Amino acid sequence: MQSDATTPVAAAPAVPPAPAGRTLPDGQALLSVRGVKKVYHTDGGDIEAVRNLTFDLARGELACLVGPSGSGKTTLLKVIAGLLGATEGQVTLDGQKITGPPKKMAVVFQEYGRSLFPWLRVADNVELPLKNAGVPKAERKARVNEALEAVGLDAVPRSYPWQLSGGMQQRVAIARAVAYQPEVLLMDEPFAAVDAQTRADLEDLVRRLWKDLGMTVLFVTHDIDESIYLGGRVIVLSSSPTVVQEDLVIDLPDERDQLETRSLPRFTELRHHVYEQIQLAKRGHRPDGAP
Amino acid sequence: MKTLKSAGYLILLPVLLVALWWVGTSGEPNFFVPTPAQLVDTFGPTWFEGRIATDVLPSIGRLVAGVLLAIVLGIVVGLLVGLNRTLRALTEPVFEFFRALPPPVLIPVLMLLIGVNDSMKVAVIVSGAIWPVLLNTIEGVRSIDPVQNETSRSYGISGFARIRYQVLPSATPIIMAGVRQCLSIGLILMVISEMFASSSGLGFTIVQFQRSFAIPEMWSGIIVLGLIGVVMSFIFQWAEARVLRWYHGLKEVENAV
Amino acid sequence: MTVVIDPTKAPGAPRPARVRRPGPPRWVLGLVGVLVFLGAWELLPVLGIVQAKYLPPASEVIVALVRDFGLTAFWVSVGETLLAWALGLLMATVAALVLGLLIGGSGFLRRFTNSTIEFLRPIPSVALIPLAVLLYGVKIESSLLLIVYACFWQVLIQVLYGVADVDNVAMQTAKSYGFSGWQRIKDVVFPTVLPYLMTGIRLGAAVALILAITAELIIGSPGLGREIALAQSGGAISGMYALILATGLLGMLINVGMRTIERRILGWHPSVRGEVIA
Numbered sequence: 001m002q003s004d005a006t007t008p009v010a011a012a013p014a015v016p017p018a019p020a021g022r023t024l025p026d027g028q029a030l031l032s033v034r035g036v037k038k039v040y041h042t043d044g045g046d047i048e049a050v051r052n053l054t055f056d057l058a059r060g061e062l063a064c065l066v067g068p069s070g071s072g073k074t075t076l077l078k079v080i081a082g083l084l085g086a087t088e089g090q091v092t093l094d095g096q097k098i099t100g101p102p103k104k105m106a107v108v109f110q111e112y113g114r115s116l117f118p119w120l121r122v123a124d125n126v127e128l129p130l131k132n133a134g135v136p137k138a139e140r141k142a143r144v145n146e147a148l149e150a151v152g153l154d155a156v157p158r159s160y161p162w163q164l165s166g167g168m169q170q171r172v173a174i175a176r177a178v179a180y181q182p183e184v185l186l187m188d189e190p191f192a193a194v195d196a197q198t199r200a201d202l203e204d205l206v207r208r209l210w211k212d213l214g215m216t217v218l219f220v221t222h223d224i225d226e227s228i229y230l231g232g233r234v235i236v237l238s239s240s241p242t243v244v245q246e247d248l249v250i251d252l253p254d255e256r257d258q259l260e261t262r263s264l265p266r267f268t269e270l271r272h273h274v275y276e277q278i279q280l281a282k283r284g285h286r287p288d289g290a291p
Numbered sequence: 292m293k294t295l296k297s298a299g300y301l302i303l304l305p306v307l308l309v310a311l312w313w314v315g316t317s318g319e320p321n322f323f324v325p326t327p328a329q330l331v332d333t334f335g336p337t338w339f340e341g342r343i344a345t346d347v348l349p350s351i352g353r354l355v356a357g358v359l360l361a362i363v364l365g366i367v368v369g370l371l372v373g374l375n376r377t378l379r380a381l382t383e384p385v386f387e388f389f390r391a392l393p394p395p396v397l398i399p400v401l402m403l404l405i406g407v408n409d410s411m412k413v414a415v416i417v418s419g420a421i422w423p424v425l426l427n428t429i430e431g432v433r434s435i436d437p438v439q440n441e442t443s444r445s446y447g448i449s450g451f452a453r454i455r456y457q458v459l460p461s462a463t464p465i466i467m468a469g470v471r472q473c474l475s476i477g478l479i480l481m482v483i484s485e486m487f488a489s490s491s492g493l494g495f496t497i498v499q500f501q502r503s504f505a506i507p508e509m510w511s512g513i514i515v516l517g518l519i520g521v522v523m524s525f526i527f528q529w530a531e532a533r534v535l536r537w538y539h540g541l542k543e544v545e546n547a548v
Numbered sequence: 549m550t551v552v553i554d555p556t557k558a559p560g561a562p563r564p565a566r567v568r569r570p571g572p573p574r575w576v577l578g579l580v581g582v583l584v585f586l587g588a589w590e591l592l593p594v595l596g597i598v599q600a601k602y603l604p605p606a607s608e609v610i611v612a613l614v615r616d617f618g619l620t621a622f623w624v625s626v627g628e629t630l631l632a633w634a635l636g637l638l639m640a641t642v643a644a645l646v647l648g649l650l651i652g653g654s655g656f657l658r659r660f661t662n663s664t665i666e667f668l669r670p671i672p673s674v675a676l677i678p679l680a681v682l683l684y685g686v687k688i689e690s691s692l693l694l695i696v697y698a699c700f701w702q703v704l705i706q707v708l709y710g711v712a713d714v715d716n717v718a719m720q721t722a723k724s725y726g727f728s729g730w731q732r733i734k735d736v737v738f739p740t741v742l743p744y745l746m747t748g749i750r751l752g753a754a755v756a757l758i759l760a761i762t763a764e765l766i767i768g769s770p771g772l773g774r775e776i777a778l779a780q781s782g783g784a785i786s787g788m789y790a791l792i793l794a795t796g797l798l799g800m801l802i803n804v805g806m807r808t809i810e811r812r813i814l815g816w817h818p819s820v821r822g823e824v825i826a
Contacts (some may be wrong), residue, residue: 078441081445082444082445083441083444083445100444101444101445101446101447103447105445106445106446107441107442107445109438109441109442111438114436114438114439115438115439115441115442117439117442117456117457117460117461118537118538118541119460119461119463119537119538120456120460128446128448128456129446129447129448132446132447132448132452132456133447160537160540160541162537162540162541162544162545163540163544180446297659300659300660300662300663301662301663302663303660304660304661304663304664305663305664305667308664323679323682323683377571377577380574380577380578380581381577381578381580381581381584382581383574383578383581384578384579384581384582385581385582385585387800387803388796388797388800389796390799390803391754391796391797391798391799391800391802391803392792392795392796392799393757393758393760393761393762393773393795393796393799394758395758395761395762395765395766395773396761396765396773396776396791396792396795396796398765399765399776399777399780399788399792400788400789400792402780403602403603403780403785404598404602404603475670475672476758478672478674479672479673479674479758479762482672482674482675482677483674483677483762483765483766486674486677486766487765487766494674497675497677497678498677498678500678501678501679501681501682506682509678509679509682512675512678513675513676513678513679516671516672516674516675517670517671517672517675520670520671520672520675521667521670521671523670524666524669524670
């Protein structure tokens, strides 16, 4: 099978009307990013990390955000998470403008070793956000057990995170997010620091949790295969200053399997396409109409 | 067999040293160094017939009060200052000065300001021993991992809960290093505040023995001070091992890689 | 003012360059802090909250300090304090380094001496004050006894940590290349121990100053501490405060100096080490 950049792939519009991701009519989007711009004021002058980003996420969607390194993926995620304020534009969740970390959201960070508190045991790490939110004790315990079971860690609640392998630590962090029962789960390159086999297991875990729990997931990654394998949609970012380069529907069968899915011709096509887009972005190509 | 061997390692050198001392003092009587037997004979009558209640326990009480106050105040103020960037910048040079100020010079100052009494001695201990705890708390809070902060924020853990569950535990290793210094400075200040300005207490008593050339009694006092130091160190190590169990485990794992 | 090492720079995530914060720069705030402190000190006696005979206003003390700077006697005292400080620190360091390498290099000696070290180390060196007085009176040797005892343990413990940290593979490599015992110490052990040694010396330097001043204050051996005691008993209160200010400045100078030396010597080292917490 051959594919090249000039052949329009699937639902991706050959020439996007404006450098924006897919948007939904008012009231239908769960998460809505509108014209977000982020400028850092540093000692060495201003740095524009994100220029103008617009896209929507429908309820129950699993979307991946890919882009060349330094394309402001993490910055964007932090703006969506309410950890950073946008310089211009806004992010709304369920119609509410995000001004700080919203209750309905949970974040899984790349640096699991630093995001889990090393002085708390596994179960206590998962329980802490619930305790803080005032969830009654009995329910708390149930939710912690459930979450640990869901990620396959019900055998080690009394261990400290640092006694576990990297992959297991990231499972703890995922369990913590799941127990929090968020509507939106943001994941910032969560598997960048684990080995390939563990990574495949964790990808399947995320897909399973997403299906079982009906969460909306926004997954940031720099791994093209991962972005295509995981979700129903890939948003490709341009290089900095960042805009949306392409918003691609992943039309792979819903049942995904590490071996089967990855050897589908369609998977290869999509991978080629995204790879080329990223190469274009790295060379400084900007989508038509980009500011 | 194994325990016997480790017990041997534990006591062999101390036994040798005492033997050396015994041999060294058994010939000509030495004015400065009593024989082990003399020291043992004087120890009981010197301390257990009254002085333990009139001098030793009050000294220890002041020490404990001063050190506890220094630790609590140091951590509270350290948290307040450490969490506020502006406050930190404002106080840094002044605090660096007080850290660098040798604490014994505070004795004459507080004698003037408070007078010679128990609260002055406690104040001396607090004002000298607070700095390592205070500055280490500030440093511990300042160097908190940004990912930990973002984790707390994204889960809505803020205010007091954040201090209780995130800030304080993550700063504990550095704070404990400060507490260790705080204890040894506190002990130094307890002794010398009594030597400089007092008519009772352990430090005063030992200097009295020296002035009246009661040499074995003086040595017995040095031993009492040494024992207090050793006991404090054991208590600290015990507490530290409990509080920082997670930290030592973490370091072990990191070093093994 | 030196900036302490920052071990928490996040690796990985491409964080943007240092984000500029609004507001005045740090040094301006620090200066404001100093001025506020001096202002409060000035006002306390002026407003009568504290009697001026117990706490003279800051301006008066600073004037006294500046006057001291012009007096030979003041500098002689500073010199005496620094001499005891430097000699004591040097003697303690040499003794601790030699013994530390010796003990640390042999598993037998480590176990043999461990209990004794753990017992002697926490003994406060001020307990030796009466002994120092008996043996040396008000001579500098009194200061040295206290300083050496206190600093010795600080340095020794760090050297022992350092020797324990020597890389086994490096040691075996050196052996297989036929390095002599002395070469192994010089080329393998010492470079590993050096950062620990510097930490020990830095900690010891602060302790040495405390004990130098203590000995001068309590025993009356020559130096700034004795001048403080004399000023106090002679009722020269602003003179006393001026001398106290001087000891604080001396302490800051020593701290900054030691950190600079440490950084210079360990410039090659990946991390200028913090304290060992153990």
